[in-house]
Amino acid sequence: MDEPTIPGLTVKTPRTPQQMSADIPAMPVVAMRVMRELADPRTTAKKISDIISVDQAMTSRVLRIANSPVFGVRRKITTVADALVLMGFSAMKGLVITVSTRGIYRHAGMLEQLLWEHSVGSAVASATIARVAGGWPPDEAFVAGLLHDIGRAVFANLYRKDYEVLFQYLYNHNLPRSALVALEERYFGMSHMDVGKMVVAKWNLPEDILAVVSHHHIKSLEDLKALPKPWPVAVVGLADSACRHLGVGMREPDTSGPLYNSPFAEFLKLSAEQVAGILEQTLELFESEKATFEM
Ligand SMILES: [Fe+2]
Numbered sequence: 001m002d003e004p005t006i007p008g009l010t011v012k013t014p015r016t017p018q019q020m021s022a023d024i025p026a027m028p029v030v031a032m033r034v035m036r037e038l039a040d041p042r043t044t045a046k047k048i049s050d051i052i053s054v055d056q057a058m059t060s061r062v063l064r065i066a067n068s069p070v071f072g073v074r075r076k077i078t079t080v081a082d083a084l085v086l087m088g089f090s091a092m093k094g095l096v097i098t099v100s101t102r103g104i105y106r107h108a109g110m111l112e113q114l115l116w117e118h119s120v121g122s123a124v125a126s127a128t129i130a131r132v133a134g135g136w137p138p139d140e141a142f143v144a145g146l147l148h149d150i151g152r153a154v155f156a157n158l159y160r161k162d163y164e165v166l167f168q169y170l171y172n173h174n175l176p177r178s179a180l181v182a183l184e185e186r187y188f189g190m191s192h193m194d195v196g197k198m199v200v201a202k203w204n205l206p207e208d209i210l211a212v213v214s215h216h217h218i219k220s221l222e223d224l225k226a227l228p229k230p231w232p233v234a235v236v237g238l239a240d241s242a243c244r245h246l247g248v249g250m251r252e253p254d255t256s257g258p259l260y261n262s263p264f265a266e267f268l269k270l271s272a273e274q275v276a277g278i279l280e281q282t283l284e285l286f287e288s289e290k291a292t293f294e295m
């Protein structure tokens, strides 16, 4: 670590993987119970709704998001039981994960707010892309989009000032985002993808999310095609690029990376018009719905 030091950076000994994994916040208890119950093939809507209803705050947040046009349910959902019937168990799992994730971004720093907006924007874009490209339920795409950069939120939480210093450095020097990954590895001993994988393991999240968290920075079509789960990675990778181009969750739009001719768009076989339509819908939905996800 004798590279030119970044002024203001204080981290000396980064956490080991074991320490990092121990410091990642646990999933809230109610959410954990719901996830366990949802994994049980004999579960019932009544059992799940009983568990969630114990937690007032979670109940109201789940209902608020369930009614967002992002999820496409047209009837008004007023109870958790309704949500289970109208949206299904898998969508409920997504809602519970979404609500639980918000807590990691809640430390109110400027960076966490931007990261949260980037996550919600990527979630909305992922659901929109899944609707256009098919091949993946939009509610699952939403959650994967929301979580793709969860490792960055954990860094912002645990290294606080230092992660902001890194960010400021990138911004001031106009560096590409690949530089962020290199800086994370150099100063924190691991990338936000590595940390994301630890969150997936600790929270026991599905494999699609693991694929997305691990590979959303992939750069070539060949590498993408070689993955065991290329489709979710392409959907969220495109969503991430779309948000950068739109400037969603960023101080200003960044159009330096590929979008229309990205490996993601190519893999999903989306035309330039389709991608343009996705950008438009994403921006519209994000603007109208971002307050819903402030929770
Ligand atoms: Fe990332």
Ligand SMILES: [Fe+2]
Pocket (backbone or CB within 6 Å): 118, 122, 148, 149, 240
């Ligand atoms: Fe991202």
